[in-house]
Amino acid sequence: MTGEAGVPLPPPPPGPAPALSLRGLTKRFGATTAVDHLDLDVPAGSFYGVVGPNGAGKTTTLSMATGLLRPDTGRAVVLGEDLWQDPVRAKRRLGVLPDGVRLFDRLSGLELVRYTGLLRGLPRDVVESRAVELLDALGLAAAGPTLVVDYSAGMTKKIALACALVHAPRLLVLDEPFEAVDPVSGATIREILTAYVAGGGTVVLSSHVMDLVERLCDHVAVISAGRVLAAGPLDAVRAGVRLEERFVALVGGHKDLTGSLAWLQTGPR
Helix, strand or coil, X not given: CECHHHCECCCCCCCXXXXXXXXXXXEEECCEEEEEXXXXXXXXXXXXXXXXXXXXXXXXXXXXXXXXXXXXXXXXEECCEECCCCHHHHHHCEEEECCCCCCCXXXXXXXXXXXXXXXXXXXXXXXXXXXXHHHHXXXXXXXXXXXXXXXXXXXXXXXXXHHHHCCCCCEEEEECCCCCCCHHHHHHXXXXXXXXXXXXXXXXXXXXXXXXXXXXXXXXXXXXXXXXXXXXXXXXXXXXXXXXXXXXXXXXXXXXXXXXXXXXXXXXX
């Protein structure tokens, strides 16, 4: 296994194969290095949170990890299958909710989930049953006949999650799955994902909401400037403090605003 210029990449850790293994992932956009030789292992059966400041490279990393963006160098291995050497086999085991997902939004919600299931090679009767169940579980049953283009942002997020789940993958990679989702729907999604992990699945999610990650996840990685600053079991990463405090300490950049913006405190004149 080699990286840029033939430099050997570090081997995966001993023990059971991780659900997702990233080695030496690198992506540049012109003069900007978005992801810089990133290594990460996600244990099978874990609920793994990926956190970082804006522009840290989280979305770029997850896009390369799921086959949406080809890395300049490095590898992504999904449940033992090299994603870029055999993408068809790897993607059969993978469910993805990308950030800013573009859907076939001139289909109804029910049609979209059906179409996704058929693309995944599921029998038509299985697709029909699962699509109805997913829409009902996600509170979209009444909106099933409505075109996705007319969905709200939160509804669009939920129908995209249904599409990621319909083929019962063993690894889910979700980029900001709770963004724009109302609290009731958020609780439902948390329940679905928690049950999925309890049944042996693996979830990787990115989020800016530290409290959410702390409540849901048993493992976490902190990414900044395209590199992993800390990764592992949640308690080990947060090192005896709240995850948000640990995040700020690792990432830095917090500004002391004492004495600044005093004009905001004086009110209108």
